[in-house]
Amino acid sequence: MIEEKKESTEKSLNFIEVIVEEDIKSQKHAGRVHTRFPPEPNGYLHIGHAKSICLNFGLADRYNGKTNLRFDDTNPVTEETEYVESIKNDVRWLGFEWENEFYASDYFDQLYEYAVKLIQKGLAYVDEQTSEQMAAQKGTPTEPGKESPFRNRSVEENLDLFQRMRKGEFPEGSRVLRAKVDMASPNMLLRDPIIYRIKFAHHHRTGDKWCIYPMYDFAHGQSDSIEHITHSICTLEFIHHRPLYDWFIEKLEIFPSQQIEFARLNLTYTVMSKRKLLQLVNEKFVTGWDDPRMPTISGLRRRGYTPASVRAFAEKIGVAKRDNLIDVSLLEFCVREDLNKIATRVMAVLDPLKVIITNYPEGQTEELHAENNPEDAEAGHRTVPFSRELYIEKEDFMENPPKKYFRLFPGGMVRLKHAYIIRCDEVIKDANGEVTELHCTYIPESKSGSDTSGINVKGTLHWVSVPHAVEAEVRLYDRLFTVEDLAAEERDFKELINPDSLQVIEKVYVEPWLKQATTKDHFQFIRKGYFNLDTDSTSEKLIFNRTVTLKDTWTKTQDKK
Numbered sequence: 001m002i003e004e005k006k007e008s009t010e011k012s013l014n015f016i017e018v019i020v021e022e023d024i025k026s027q028k029h030a031g032r033v034h035t036r037f038p039p040e041p042n043g044y045l046h047i048g049h050a051k052s053i054c055l056n057f058g059l060a061d062r063y064n065g066k067t068n069l070r071f072d073d074t075n076p077v078t079e080e081t082e083y084v085e086s087i088k089n090d091v092r093w094l095g096f097e098w099e100n101e102f103y104a105s106d107y108f109d110q111l112y113e114y115a116v117k118l119i120q121k122g123l124a125y126v127d128e129q130t131s132e133q134m135a136a137q138k139g140t141p142t143e144p145g146k147e148s149p150f151r152n153r154s155v156e157e158n159l160d161l162f163q164r165m166r167k168g169e170f171p172e173g174s175r176v177l178r179a180k181v182d183m184a185s186p187n188m189l190l191r192d193p194i195i196y197r198i199k200f201a202h203h204h205r206t207g208d209k210w211c212i213y214p215m216y217d218f219a220h221g222q223s224d225s226i227e228h229i230t231h232s233i234c235t236l237e238f239i240h241h242r243p244l245y246d247w248f249i250e251k252l253e254i255f256p257s258q259q260i261e262f263a264r265l266n267l268t269y270t271v272m273s274k275r276k277l278l279q280l281v282n283e284k285f286v287t288g289w290d291d292p293r294m295p296t297i298s299g300l301r302r303r304g305y306t307p308a309s310v311r312a313f314a315e316k317i318g319v320a321k322r323d324n325l326i327d328v329s330l331l332e333f334c335v336r337e338d339l340n341k342i343a344t345r346v347m348a349v350l351d352p353l354k355v356i357i358t359n360y361p362e363g364q365t366e367e368l369h370a371e372n373n374p375e376d377a378e379a380g381h382r383t384v385p386f387s388r389e390l391y392i393e394k395e396d397f398m399e400n401p402p403k404k405y406f407r408l409f410p411g412g413m414v415r416l417k418h419a420y421i422i423r424c425d426e427v428i429k430d431a432n433g434e435v436t437e438l439h440c441t442y443i444p445e446s447k448s449g450s451d452t453s454g455i456n457v458k459g460t461l462h463w464v465s466v467p468h469a470v471e472a473e474v475r476l477y478d479r480l481f482t483v484e485d486l487a488a489e490e491r492d493f494k495e496l497i498n499p500d501s502l503q504v505i506e507k508v509y510v511e512p513w514l515k516q517a518t519t520k521d522h523f524q525f526i527r528k529g530y531f532n533l534d535t536d537s538t539s540e541k542l543i544f545n546r547t548v549t550l551k552d553t554w555t556k557t558q559d560k561k
Helices: 002-011 015-025 047-062 081-093 104-120 131-137 155-167 216-226 236-252 274-282 297-303 307-317 328-342 512-516 554-560
Strands: 034-037 066-071 100-103 124-127 176-179 194-198 212-214 231-235 258-262 344-346 352-357 366-371 381-386 389-393 413-416 421-429 435-442 470-477 502-510 523-525 529-533 542-548
Touching (some): 047 297, 104 236, 124 155, 212 216, 297 542, 328 529
Parallel strands (some): 066 100, 344 523
Antiparallel strands (some): 124 176, 194 212, 421 435
16 A cells, blocks of 8 residues: 555656656755746746746755746846846745845856856857858758858967957957857757857946856856756756757866756747737737736736635646646636635625615615625624615616526515615616616515525625715726637737727726725625726725636637627
8 A cells, every 4th residue: 555655646746856856866966956946037927937936946845945046137138127126026926935046147257267168178269250141151950050260260369359359349249259069960059059249238237347248058057057056947948958058067067957848838818928028018008017917927916816826827737848738717717716715705886776775764874794705714704884775786687587587677586695685666767768776675574694584585686885885996807819829820919919808897886895905905796706906096096906707708708709
């Protein structure tokens, strides 16, 4: 039995955990586990980064290891301190804390010395060709490339030129430093890759100290090595970069970090490209990086997603070796599951129809007790005011209902949530024949919790007391794109934006208890979905975002089209 249990546990490990456990058993790196999360600070993190964060920090947590947060800030043109701060905020919001905070720019002096070492070993050279000339010499995957005419310069000449590059003697684009690897390699990335380029740009941390900057492939592995990272986990597009990663480590004779690749997250109805997300922001298709329709972590947070739901999503999709497309409905399921446990149930009327209870005393207010969350016994109760005049949803009344219609209709009876059973006696219409008001009577002995009326009704409606109602704005968000797999589309992705991704309802009535809501709170608007307070809210104007509907209505909606 013990052996069977052990075998079952091993089968449950993902392939990265198998590698890590084998390394621990063999005492590779003295059995240590040290990972890193290395974002480039050129935009806000998205749900794909969240998967990587959960993986790197999760592995370290599981094996009593450590995780560094390292900013890959080797391109000063696109990087900003704003992005650095947003990334730190996102990682902490997800529930993780890093062991060390580093920057690739911390290692610029060391990386420069590494480049000098490669030149001294005859493994790097300064090339004066244009980018077009170098591209023409690269060859094809089936044909070897041609060597640069500058490939066999002397060590002394290359050292002199590289030093002069550093001093700023040459214009941008006029010279690069290339590694001397193999121009005949079937792996195009090994055909003498560029490792340094000239760029006269102010760096967000080093200022104007440098005018040459290392390329990602050169800085990444060496930064891992400097930090003694044991398992450098990255996405599948870097699998062909691994031989170069290992080549630099071998030739520089430095700590041998190990690169492992996993499948990146691809999500239906979503773009994950930072470049495309930046387009959406810059071209005003969304209000900003934290627009609740964006797949950014800040957008999900503003929309009302919880850290637990994002972590659960990352756990459910697992770690794969092959790219696949994950249905966004799984992410929505995870947030529904979490919010069902923690969200306070409240009443809000989005499309109001007035109800007057004609036999309820005028001017009287009753404080009814409402359970905050039936899933949480410790969530407590609140009071909800009840009066003679109420708002219900227009869709909860039908003058000529079909069979098995359990909401309100002339002569019909329903229960008001937390309150009484009422009967519709009279329908008031305007000159156009539109229903504007319902006159009803209530049954005093039918109060929830102490009902002695003996009357059973099948429908229960939510409501808000008119004199106590608080006016609010509600923003109903839907998927930003209409197409499931955007990568398979030839059209410009901006042509596929869902015109109904945002619906604003400016005059919604909510119960007065919501005046104390904060942006950290989560609510279930009974029968309407899960909502949270938006950061645009003020004490004078409450604004609520719909995080997600109570059920997956998207598929049904699309089937009808």
